[in-house]
Amino acid sequence: MNGNERQKKPKINITTKEPSRKQIIIPIAKLNTEFIINSVSFNIANINKCLKNTKSDIIADFIHLTNNRVIITTKKLANMSDLSIIEKYMKNINNMNLDNINYSRLPKSKLYLKIIGLPHNTENDVLTLEVIKGVLKDSYLFENVILASRSQIIKASTKSDMAVVCVGLWDS
Numbered sequence: 464m465n466g467n468e469r470q471k472k473p474k475i476n477i478t479t480k481e482p483s484r485k486q487i488i489i490p491i492a493k494l495n496t497e498f499i500i501n502s503v504s505f506n507i508a509n510i511n512k513c514l515k516n517t518k519s520d521i522i523a524d525f526i527h528l529t530n531n532r533v534i535i536t537t538k539k540l541a542n543m544s545d546l547s548i549i550e551k552y553m554k555n556i557n558n559m560n561l562d563n564i565n566y567s568r569l570p571k572s573k574l575y576l577k578i579i580g581l582p583h584n585t586e587n588d589v590l591t592l593e594v595i596k597g598v599l600k601d602s603y604l605f606e607n608v609i610l611a612s613r614s615q616i617i618k619a620s621t622k623s624d625m626a627v628v629c630v631g632l633w634d635s
Contacts, residue, residue, distance in 0.1 A: 487536075489535070489549070491531060491532065491533050496528050506526060506552075507525065509552060513552050519545050523537050573633060574631070577627055583626040592616065610630065610631065612631035615629045617629065
């Protein structure tokens with residue numbers, strides 16, 4: 464059997480740079496990663512068995528380890544009960560330090576919100592990021608919203624007194 468006839472390792476095709484919504488992220492200490500990586504196929508088979516026993520319709524494809532995280536990719540979108548089943552399995556792996564496993568979660572995506580038609584200059588001062596943060600914090604619409612990045616204030620034009628505010632938000 465020469466090198467060309469050997470089976471090649473399947474290539475993972477992910478079209479986005481950010482994690483997909485079909486991934487489950489479990490933050491984990493570096494000490495625990497060796498227990499997972501040493502028996503990846505065994506762990507995938509057992510995760511799928513646990514999911515099948517609870518009549519879940521998702522199937523785990525593979526496990527990927529990155530910077531203190533275990534990322535489990537599935538065929539379909541997981542829900543909260545699927546997350547708890549997988550997290551429970553991970554905590555029951557032999558010799559696993561339970562204190563170093565954090566809650567599992569789905570990846571979050573960023574949303575961008577543009578607020579247009581705001582006055583750039585007010586009676587007292589120029590519109591600032593602190594004012595924008597205060598307004599967002601006080602509004603009931605943004606009660607449980609987490610900012611993904613620093614907000615930006617852009618003057619509509621050099622002669623205009625209007626501004627556009629761009630706000631990056633995490634979608635949970």
